[in-house]
Amino acid sequence: MTDRDLEGWTIVFDLDGTLVDSAPDLTGTLNRLLVEEGLPPVPMEAASTLIGSGARALLVHGFEAAGASVERAQSDELFERFLVDYTAHIADGSQPFEGVVETLERLSERGAILVVATNKRSDLSELLLEKLGLTRHFAAIVGPDRVSARKPAGAHLKEAVVKGGGDPERAIMVGDAAPDAEAARDAGMPCILTTFGYTPVPVETLGGDVLIDAFEEVEEAIDGVLSDFYVMRALKF
C-alpha cells in the first residue's frame, strides 16, 4: 500500500530550466534567425539566461544583445518566424533533467497533484511535454495565455492550481528564475528553486526557501517545506 501523505497538496512546476533543459532548442531557433538576419549568434550559456519570461522576451533580448535595433527586435514578423522554427525543432535537443520522470511518479504516488505554470505559450508547452512523454504526469499545463496575469504575478500559480483541481493554500512552487520566486511570494506559496536552470542573476539572491542542485532533491525539499508548514500551524493554534 502506498503512503498518500501528499494528498491535498499541489506541486506547481515551472517548465524551462526546471523540468526540461530546453535551452538547446530555444537557442537554436534564436541563432538561426540571427544568422538569417546577418547578425552574430549568441553563445548558449548567454542566451539561456534570457529564458524565463517567454519566447518573445528571449527573441527581443537576444536580438538586442546581438546589436539589432529595438524596432527590428520587436517586429511581429520576426516573432512569427521564431514560432514556426521553434515549433519544428522544439524537441530536437531538449531533454527532461535527470530524475524528472522518477520524481514525478513518486510525488503522484504519494497523492500530490502536479501542475505546470510556465511563461512558455500553452500550445508550445503541451507540444514539448507530449514529445518528451511527460504529459501524463500533469493535471493542468498552464501557459500565460490561460491565466489572468503571467508570472511574476501570483495569479498565474494560483489559477494553475485551481485548474488542476487543487487548493492554492496547499501548494508549493518549484522554479528556476526570478519570475518563479516573485510569483510564489505574490501567491504566498513556499518556493523551491533549482540551481541548474536559467537565470541572469545568481539563484541564491532570488529568495527561494530551498535550493536544489538535482531534480530528485525536490522530494526531500517538499518534505522539509511541509514539516515547517505543520510546525508553524501547530504554533499558531
Ligand SMILES: O=C(O)COP(=O)(O)O
Ligand atoms: O520559455 C520561457 O521563456 C519561459 O518558460 P518557463 O516559465 O517555463 O521558465
Ligand SMILES: [Mg+2]
Ligand atoms: Mg524557467
